[in-house]
Amino acid sequence: MxxxxxxxxxxxxxxxxxxxxxxxxxxxxxxxxxxxxxxxxxxxxxxxxxxxxxxxxxxxxxxxxxxxxxxxxxxxxxxxSFENDVKSLHKLYAQRVLETSMEIYKQYPKKQELANLSEAIAELSKIDEAEDDGKLEEAIEELQDRIASGKPVGIKSFEKLDNLLAGGLYGSMLFTIGARPSVGKTAYAVNLAYQIMNKDPEVQVDFFTLEMNKREMLSRFISRSANVDSQKLKNPANDLDLIFSKMVTAGIDWVRTHKIRIYDRVLTLGGILSVIKKNAAKAKPDKYVAIIDYIGLVKVNGRQDRWLQVGKITRELKIIANEYNIPVIALAQLNRGVESRQNKEPMLSDLRESGSIEQDSNVVAFLYRPDDENRELVKLSIRKNREGSLGDISYYFEGKYMYFKENEDEQ
Structure with a gap:
């Protein structure tokens, strides 16, 4: 053996x-x-x-x-020798993958095979990187460069959200967004991804959808980018007019020209972490975001109580955000109790299944409708923020177009 x-x-x-x-x-x-x-x-x-x-x-x-x-x-x-043995085991596996990729590329020198080969090289290189020695010199140099150049901090999305986050989504951030069902948390995540990639097409977004399939999520991105009715995409009629068809084509082109990857079969925590590690390792600084929709559906090894499993999920997501210096956005469901209160504004205690969500997250925000009569008004309430400010942002939301817009009349 x-x-x-x-x-x-x-x-x-x-x-x-x-x-x-x-x-x-x-x-x-x-x-x-x-x-x-x-x-x-x-x-x-x-x-x-x-x-x-x-x-x-x-x-x-x-x-x-x-x-x-x-x-x-x-x-x-x-x-x-356990830690070194695990690292060696991983390295041997990566070497086998690299050797296989090289052989395949020799036989079939195509674009996809070259991409697989590059991926295998990056994976092996990552294992060989020096371990954290605790020194601050690299972080100090990065801070000095940023101050000297005036370079903006973070990955940009919505303007008001960027302001509350002290410049945008930043590396090592675990950003949790909680909401009750049917408020629009998936649509908001789609809009975040859309804003991020529109403002910087070089940013790669990995979107893990555990509730919907890839086709449904593609329709949402096309609907948002091309401003077309998502219901028509779900049940297209035979007599669609030429203008609608052109708009859908424009939406498809937008998806193709931006770096969005959608995963609908990666359902376990280990699988999600593996994909993030593989893709984040190849990305340039401030050019990668992972979105998980949503924490409550992520599967974990073992038969522990769910609150312990959720604790493991948030802990591992925070660790990987730190390790690869990337922002991770995780959606979460809130307890039913918020619906029975007269004041519909969620509180940190409404986070479902685990207090670890609040503990491990750098930022916790809640998406909710303050007025049941006005379905187009949705608020994002930031209730924990280690690096920035607390505050509320009002959005105009039109569900059939997957469209969120910050209300301009609020400061």
Whole structure:
């Protein structure tokens, strides 16, 4: 058996808590038996990770017997090399991917194969980067350059939102937007992405949609960019007029010429983190944003209480925002209690399932309708903001066009 893979599994069987604090992709393993053991452990809560439960949980073809797992646990010596072993495992996997990509490119020197090869090189380079030494020199130089050049801070979106965020979306930011269903949180996220890419077409946006499919989300972006009725896109008639068809074509062209990626099959926390790591590693500074719609639908390994799972989700999203110096926008649902109050303005305590959302987020904002009679008025209320100001922004919202506009008459 592969020595590195063996040591990792021996360590995990003796210290199962490491599964929760270390990112390990089962695809990194070449030994099927060892991969199956790790996958089984990831599917169990910490207190459930007994040898018998792991054996029962395994998708076993009969090649692994219970005594094999007992033997692996008894082979444990020390966990001193665990972090280096995981890094080495990841690096070996990245090297295999690179070698495969090179062979494929030699045979088929096409654009897509070249992109895959570049991606594999970037992934391997990222693993080899020096670890954080705690020194501040690089951050000091960046600050001095920014002051000297007067370069604006952050990725721009809506003007008033940028002002409250002290310049825009910034690296290491976890920005959580909470709302009740049917208020328009997905439409607002579409508008944020639209504003970001319109103001800087070089910015890449990864949009993880866990509630809708790719086709539905594409229709929303076309509706917003081309100002066409989203309902007509959902059920197009045979007799659509030429003007409408031209507008839709313009919307499709907008999507094609901007760097938006939509994921509708990446449903797990591990999958989302993997995609963000891969794409953020290749992006230039201040040229990448990830949007998750929404936290409550993200799947997590194990059978913990949901509030513990949500805590893990927000913690990992914050860690990856820090690690890659990128802004991450996460949507969240609010408790039903806000609907029964006379004052409809949400509070931080209305965040559903976990207080960790408030704790881990740099910015927490709520999207709500202050007046049920006026469906076109929607407010964004920023109630936590580590780097900027608290405040409210009023929007005019026209649902069928997926259109949010800041009200000009409010300061």
């Amino acid at each position: 592969n020595g590195i893979e063996l040591r990792i599994v021996e360590t995990l069987l003796n210290k199962p808590e490491l599964i929760d604090s270390t990112y390990i992709n089962i695809d990194w393993f070449t030994e099927i038996k060892l991969r199956n053991i790790v996958e089984a452990m990831q599917g169990l809560d910490l207190q459930e990770r007994t040898l018998l439960n792991i054996f029962t949980e395994m998708n076993n073809d009969g090649s692994v017997e219970y005594r094999n797992i007992v033997d692996l646990q008894s082979g444990f010596v020390t966990s001193a």
